[in-house]
Amino acid sequence: MRQYKTWASLNDEGKKVWGDIFPDGEVPVRSIITQPARLEGVGEERVFILEWRDLNSCEQDAILERLSKKSGAPKEVILQDILKIGLPLREKYTNGSGTSRLGLFI
Numbered sequence: 001m002r003q004y005k006t007w008a009s010l011n012d013e014g015k016k017v018w019g020d021i022f023p024d025g026e027v028p029v030r031s032i033i034t035q036p037a038r039l040e041g042v043g044e045e046r047v048f049i050l051e052w053r054d055l056n057s058c059e060q061d062a063i064l065e066r067l068s069k070k071s072g073a074p075k076e077v078i079l080q081d082i083l084k085i086g087l088p089l090r091e092k093y094t095n096g097s098g099t100s101r102l103g104l105f106i
Helices: 012-018 057-071 075-085
Strands: 006-010 026-028 035-039 043-049 088-090 094-099
Touching (some): 012 088, 035 088
Antiparallel strands (some): 006 026, 043 088
16 A cells, blocks of 8 residues: 555545545545535535646556546546646545644644
8 A cells, every 4th residue: 555645535435436546545635625626517516636746657547548538538638637727536435534744733
């Protein structure tokens, strides 16, 4: 199991959606705190933002491939959006978050 500085843990529903990419159930995120986001076709939900830089190239490509197939958009366009605004992970797919950055608790 890899150790991220900050992560969200996938619940059973999240593992059904993302478990093939994150088999250990841990997803690197920017913050342990969720934020509101307006998701296309869904409305407003609370989300974590993935820490794209902590993913290896295979994980990044798998995510881009999945999102491209789902949306019909080219992977390059999706990557530009991810680098610009981040990639949301719905809170409903998680059962909590954690961090090894102890300075966040001071």
